[in-house]
Structures are given as structure tokens and as C-alpha cells.
Amino acid sequence: MRLSILDQVPLTEHTPTPVDAVTSGLRLAQEAEELGYHRMWFAEHHRSRSFASPAPEMMTALALERTRTIRVGTGGILLPLYPVQKVIEVMSLLGQAHGDRVDTGVGRAALDDPDYGEKIAALVRELGDLHQPVPGEPEGRVWVLGAGGSAAPLAGGLGTGYAHGHFFVPRGGEAAVAAYREAANRPHTVLAVRVITAETEQRAQSLADAMLLWRTRKDLGHDGPIPSAETAARHDWTNQERTRAKARSQAIIAGTPDQVHTTLSALADAHGAEELMINTLTSDPEDRLISYRLLAERFID
Template identity: 30%
Template structure:
């Protein structure tokens, strides 16, 4: 089974963006050493606990710090950007790191309404996104191809190329948390990823929709997908459970409208009121995550892969840090990746 990584580049209490980036660069190198296949960063805006705001910049940084692993976006929120800009960014990345770049595309704004307004130059709104999105995706794909795309302007065809003399294109994925992207990916013959790590609900139905409606394309002749999972793994199940607390508290706060803040340390999360006030919600989330020692985590991961019929799982390493953890390191996240890679490689699927 292939293992990959999703990194939101978390920023915790007392940590600067620079220090969070250094921790993620070290995490990417750890992932490559452990044999992980791809490493994706997200696009979120105006969130104190997330430094993953600009995927193309981060991809260039991480690809430069690694040698073999595929690096990509999970994903670029296309409504925030002109398709030509995204095409140019990722065509340049593919030219700089040939054969290593993934472009995952999402339809959500990845931000609150005020930030979304600012991203759109103070206007534009989100009306019509669903109607425009398929055309924007198709144009984006063609812009990155060596042939480019022809746009009709005042009765004439104007050719657009994301970069001159392209010799390769990134692998393009559609991402989603509803049936819209599943159906669109199937219609356009694109790889598809459902955000299982975010809610854990509806995954089987979305993958069924995608697989049953898939139409082969020039880019892909059969359905291609993988599973995304939150994971905290340590030497003991008790340690893994403690390390998962900061992310559990943060996600509970995000879903209940709690004011945003940097991610808590384990020490802070253990005394946070939300552990008691949102205990039922936190328990439901905990059941859907992979939390435990290496043997327990590997067993659950392989069972999930079998349940959803995938041969690749993308790990969001959610293990937090203690108050005295060096601010430019994320040892809990690194250990999660190492232990999972070792345990799954030595254990057959059940």
C-alpha cells in the first residue's frame, strides 16, 4: 500500500510561521526517507493555526528540499484564482521539477466570507461558481498542455499557453467533500479524492458515484482515487491519544464556531474546557481517526484501505507538540509517519 502525506502546516502556541515552515520542511524530508509517495499542502486563509496559505510557493519550497517524492496541492481553491494564473504557476513548477508535481483542485473558497471578499478584490462573490467551475477546470487543463487553449474573442480565436514549449504537465486531481466534485471528476475523466479526513462521512457513497460514472479520458483510462486519514501514532496508545488532543480540540472548536487561535500544545489541550464541553463531538471524531501504537494504527489503516478499495492512503499527521518541544520541530508528526511506514510495510492487509 502506498502512503502519502497531507500537511496543513499547523502553527501552535508560541510558534512563528518561520518555525512552523522549518518543522514542515523537516517533516517532508522524513516522509521521503520513509518512502512516502506524495506530499500535499492545502490552501486555507486567515486562520491562526494554519500556515498553508499559498500552495505554489510551498510546493516550490518543499520540492527544493526533497529529491524524489511527488509534491502537490490538496488543494488549490480555484474560485480564488484566475485559471490562467494557476496554470502558469503549476506549469513552471512542472518545468522546474519534472514528473514530481500534482495539482489538486477544489471548489470551496477555503476561507471565511470576509476573507473570501478580500481574495476577490472586494467583489465577485461566490455566485455561479458551480456553473463556471467545470469550464474553468477544462480550460486550466488545456492551458497547461503543449497545445494550449483557444479562446473565442470578438469572433477570433486567441491562443493561450501557460508556459512556452511545455514538455510535461502536472497530474491533475479533483478534490471534494460532496457529490459535486465526484460527478465532475467522473464526467471529465480525472483522478478524484474525497475529504474523508475532514468528516469521515459519506466516503463510500462518493467513491461509488465516482467509480460508477467514470468516463475514460486522454488523461486517465480508469478511476483513480485514494483515502485521506487523520493519524496520531506513538510508541504507546496512551501517548498517541495525548498527542491527538490539540487537533481534536481545534476541530471541535472549528465546527462549533469557537474563535480561531493557534493550535494548543498537548499540555494546554489537556486542561481546555472543550474536552468536557464538546466531549461527545470529540469522541465521534476520535473514532474515525487512526490513533494508537504502530501495530494498532497499521491494522486500522489497512482495514480502511480494504473497506474503501484503495491502494493509497494519504496521512494527515495530527500528533501535536508539548510545551517544551523545540518550536522549529514536530517530532510527534515525524514519528507518526515513521511508525506507520514501518508497520504497514511489514504487515499484510487483513
């Protein structure tokens, strides 16, 4: 089972400024390489008080300069916002500088774009001319991100990889992945999952509670940094927050390394995924690194 990382470059109590968050994300790329993770992708968010990466291609470039072997890419570029030729030229330039380590992940979130499929086809065609075929990687190193709906069969039909966002929609992913695999000649499936693990179940749950407090506040209109476990423990939860947290908890896998390994293995089997992409949000970068380290010890030979 391949293990990879999706970094949203979070703003937190411990990393409150964009400089802090970007520095932490780039350090994580180096640590992920040392731990044996297969790839690391950077997400795209705009006007966010929770995340500090509006330009994942720039984060990709910076991380590639600081690493040697790990695959690095975008997870993903919001393609409806950009002319496809600009995306092709940027990602081609990164590929020319760093070879086959570069991944181009694209998505559309809730944005409408009647040319979305044509743009992806152009990416596959143009970037496919740059990259030689590699087992286990889609043509052109292009991936489509989705959480169900039309993204999965679209990815299959266009010959890209498909990264399914379990942490966006934790139910129904099996059908989406099945639709992708039915449409694809050579399927490459990644399951993106939000995970937190620690040495003890209690510590893992306290970190998960902090993640839930952030997500609940965001749902209720308060977009802000990821709180610490200590802040979450002191928080006086309202009934509305508790209701939202209960619903959101389905998208977080938390526990000891053994508990998380069992759950993730079952999820990967159910979805037919060749790769797990882990997203971990903690206030303290050290807690995040410990979680990724413990996962690597359980999953990576």
C-alpha cells in the first residue's frame, strides 16, 4: 500500500502566519521524504483564514527544490480559474526541471466550467509528451480530484488518475471509484483520508476534537486557524456545535497506530485503492509529524 500526504498548509495557533504555515509545509515535505512517503500534494484555497496555500504550483516548486526523491504535486489546481495553457506551461516547466517527480492534480470544487473536460484532455496530451510512461502513474502524471458525482467517470474516460476525497464525503466513495475503474483502461486510484494517530487513543482523540472544533466552527460561519488540543479541551461546546461535530466525526479516522491501520486497510480494500493519501490537521507541527511518523512505521516497509 502506497502512503502519501495531502498538505493544506494550515494556519494554526502554533503557526499563525502564512510564513509560519508555508515554512512548516516545506519542512514536512522533507520529513515525508525521509519517512518513505510516496508523494506529497499541496492544496489550493483562496481568501482562507484556515489555509495558506492559494498557489499549489508554487508550493510544489518550493518543495521540489528541497527534496530529491519524493513525488510532489498539486492537489489540486482549481482548473476553472485558469487558462489551461498557463497550467500546461507551469507544470511543464516544473517537469523539465525536476523530471518525473511532478504530479498535476486538478479539481473544480463547486466552480462551473463548460470546458473542464477539454482542459483536462489538453493537460493529458501535452504533459504526456513530456513524461515517459511509468508503472503505477497515469499518463502525463495528471490526476482528477473528486468526491463522487461526475469527476470519477470523467477521469476514467480521459485516462487520468483519480483521487477520491473521502474526507469531503465519507460515504458512497465505493460507487464513485467503481465508476472510475469501469471507465479507465489503466486505473490509478488514490483515497484521500483525514487521519490523526498518536501513541495513545486518548491523545489521538484530543487532537481529533481540536480538528472537529475547527471544522464545526467553519460550518457555522467562523473560518479561523486550527485550534490546539488544549483550546478544544477548554471549549464550552454548544448544542449546535455538538450536532455538527457528530456529523463531521465520520470523516476523521483517529486512534492508535494499530486502530488506524485496521480502519485504513479496510477502507482501501473497500474502495479498491492502490494508495492512501493522508491529510492531518493539528495546531502543533510536532503532533502532525508524530502522526505521520507512526503511520509510516505501520504502513511503509
